[in-house]
Amino acid sequence: MDHYSLEAWMKYVKNELEEEDREAYEDHLYTCDQCLEIYLEAMEEEEQALPAMPREEELTNLIMAQIGVEKLRESPPLISAEEQKQSSAKVTWFERCFPIAFACLMLIGGQVKVLEDTKGKTEKLK
Numbered sequence: 599m600d601h602y603s604l605e606a607w608m609k610y611v612k613n614e615l616e617e618e619d620r621e622a623y624e625d626h627l628y629t630c631d632q633c634l635e636i637y638l639e640a641m642e643e644e645e646q647a648l649p650a651m652p653r654e655e656e657l658t659n660l661i662m663a664q665i666g667v668e669k670l671r672e673s674p675p676l677i678s679a680e681e682q683k684q685s686s687a688k689v690t691w692f693e694r695c696f697p698i699a700f701a702c703l704m705l706i707g708g709q710v711k712v713l714e715d716t717k718g719k720t721e722k723l724k
């Protein structure tokens with residue numbers, strides 16, 4: 599089983615992880631005493647590292663950084679939506695052409711069959 603490093607747990611404590619990672623860490627924590635100890639160690643280090651009160655400037659930076667992160671989180675779906683549009687345009691181009699080509703083949707095939715049928719019928723009529 600892979601264990602998480604102290605650095606990794608520090609990230610967890612500092613809330614610097616993605617939601618998926620946090621869940622994975624938490625799941626691991628339930629089953630691993632070794633990491634639970636490291637986690638508690640990380641908690642202690644974090645508590646010591648934290649100043650009693652963050653200075654106003656730092657707080658503003660923190661909030662600004664948080665807003666920046668939120669914006670970053672919001673923008674990727676927009677980009678991917680644009681990319682999806684482009685890729686779906688390619689797909690629809692192919693999807694449009696394929697049925698047409700297929701329909702043409704069916705039509706030609708059908709006409710050939712009809713011709714053969716009429717041939718057969720006229721031959722039978724004779």
Ligand SMILES: [Zn+2]
Nearest residue numbers: 601602630633
């Ligand atoms: Zn572990």
